[in-house]
Amino acid sequence: MNNLDIEYTQDIRDRVNTAIDNIDSELRNMSIDIHENPETSMKEYFAHDLLTEYLEKKGFQVTRHAYGIETAFLAEYSNGEGRRVGVCSEYDALPGLGQGCGHNLIAISGVATAIAIKEVLESNKASGKVVLFGTPGEEISIGKISLIRKRAFQDNVDVCLMLHPTAFDHQYAVFIAVHDVRVEFFGKASHASASPWEGINALDAMVQVWNGMSYMRQELLPTDRVHGIVTNGGQAPNVIPEYTSAFIFVRTARAYQIEPLMKKLENIFEAAALATGCKVKYTWREGDVTKDVVQNEVMACTYADEMRRYGIQFSDRSEQEKTGGGSTDMGNVSYEMPVIHPAFGIHTTAANHTVEFTKAAKTIAAHKNTLVASKCLAMTGVRVLLDEEYYNRVQRNFDGSQMLTSK
Numbered sequence: 001m002n003n004l005d006i007e008y009t010q011d012i013r014d015r016v017n018t019a020i021d022n023i024d025s026e027l028r029n030m031s032i033d034i035h036e037n038p039e040t041s042m043k044e045y046f047a048h049d050l051l052t053e054y055l056e057k058k059g060f061q062v063t064r065h066a067y068g069i070e071t072a073f074l075a076e077y078s079n080g081e082g083r084r085v086g087v088c089s090e091y092d093a094l095p096g097l098g099q100g101c102g103h104n105l106i107a108i109s110g111v112a113t114a115i116a117i118k119e120v121l122e123s124n125k126a127s128g129k130v131v132l133f134g135t136p137g138e139e140i141s142i143g144k145i146s147l148i149r150k151r152a153f154q155d156n157v158d159v160c161l162m163l164h165p166t167a168f169d170h171q172y173a174v175f176i177a178v179h180d181v182r183v184e185f186f187g188k189a190s191h192a193s194a195s196p197w198e199g200i201n202a203l204d205a206m207v208q209v210w211n212g213m214s215y216m217r218q219e220l221l222p223t224d225r226v227h228g229i230v231t232n233g234g235q236a237p238n239v240i241p242e243y244t245s246a247f248i249f250v251r252t253a254r255a256y257q258i259e260p261l262m263k264k265l266e267n268i269f270e271a272a273a274l275a276t277g278c279k280v281k282y283t284w285r286e287g288d289v290t291k292d293v294v295q296n297e298v299m300a301c302t303y304a305d306e307m308r309r310y311g312i313q314f315s316d317r318s319e320q321e322k323t324g325g326g327s328t329d330m331g332n333v334s335y336e337m338p339v340i341h342p343a344f345g346i347h348t349t350a351a352n353h354t355v356e357f358t359k360a361a362k363t364i365a366a367h368k369n370t371l372v373a374s375k376c377l378a379m380t381g382v383r384v385l386l387d388e389e390y391y392n393r394v395q396r397n398f399d400g401s402q403m404l405t406s407k
Helices: 010-021 024-036 045-057 103-122 143-149 202-219 255-276 297-308 330-334 355-360 364-386 388-405
Strands: 061-064 073-079 084-089 128-134 159-161 164-166 177-186 225-232 243-252 279-284 343-345
Touching: 010 024, 010 103, 010 364, 024 045, 024 103, 024 364, 045 061, 045 073, 045 103, 045 128, 073 103, 084 103, 084 364, 103 128, 103 164, 103 364, 143 330, 159 330, 159 364, 164 364, 177 202, 177 255, 202 225, 202 243, 202 255, 243 255, 255 279, 297 364, 297 388, 343 364, 364 388
Parallel strands: 084 128, 084 159, 164 343
Antiparallel strands: 061 073, 073 128, 177 243, 177 279, 225 243
C-alpha cells in the first residue's frame, strides 16, 4: 500500500475508539494489578511479564528483556512499507509512595494506543509500523536513555508518542532538564565532648553545602532548581561524624543550561571540603543529562483537536508553560525525533508524587480519562501513518525546534 491517499475519516476514528473500548475491562485489570503491585525502577518484573504476555496474545511481535535491559520490552506490528510510529509505556513506582506518578495509567495508555493503531494497520486502512516501547526506570532517568544509547528508538521509529496523568490537561506540558549527583565527605571521628578538636567534622561540611545551595539560589534563573536529601548525617550524637553523604538534583529549563549549574554546585562541594578539612568525592549519574521535552507543535495540535471532541479544553500555550517543573527521560527521545508527551487530567487536584495522587491513579474516573486520552493519542499516530504532507510538517517543526535545544 505505497503512496497512500486515504482521508482522515470518521471511519478510522470509529475503528480507533472501538479497538480501545473493546479492551476497557482488560486495561482496567492490568492498571489495578500494576497499581497494587508497585515495583521501583529497574525492578519492574511483574509489570514486564504482565504487559508482554498480554501484548503477545494481542498479536504483537514481542521482545522481552529488550536490548539487554531486564525489564524493558518491544512490541511490534507492521503492515507493509510506511512510516513507523512509536509509543511508550512506563510502569515503575516511587519508593514509599507506590504509583504516585500514575505509571499504572501510563502503562495501559501505551498498550491502548498501540492496539488502536494496530487495528488501523490490520484493517488495511494504513500501512507502516507501530512499536510499543516498554521503558523501565523513568523515576531514576535510566530506561529511555539506555535505550537511546542502544539506538532502540532511532532505528525503529520515526516519531514517538506518550501520555502522562496529572491534575490538568496540557498538550504543551512542560518537562525540564535534570541531572543528579551523589556527594560524600570524609573526615575523622572523635569524641564529640571529650576531644572534638581531634576530629574532622564531615557533617559540618554537609551543612555548608546546604547553606551554599541556599545562597546560590538568589543567583539562579527562576526556572532553575536545586534540591536534595542527606542520605547519611552521621551515626551517633556523641561522635564527630567522619562520613556524610547526600543525593542532590539540579534542574534547568533547557539541557544546555545545566552544565554551568553543575559547576556551581561542584564549587560549593570543594569549598565545604576546604573550609572543614574534609576530603570530598562527588559522582554525577552515569550517562546523559535527562533533557527537557521538546513538544512537537504539529502533533500537539492534532492531539488537542481530538481531545476537544470530548469536551476537553486547553488554556493558552503561554499559560500552560507557566506550570510544570518535573522531568522525564522522554526528553532525551524528543532530541532524537518528533515527540509529544501531553498531560491529561484525572479528576484530581493533587500534585504528582503525593499520597493523594497515588489514590487518584486507581480511580475509575482516572481510568476513563486515560482511555479518552489514549484514543486521541492514537489518532495522532494514525495521522502520521496516513498523511505524508502531515508527517513532513511534523518533521519540519522538529528540525526548526533544534535551535531551542542549543545555545
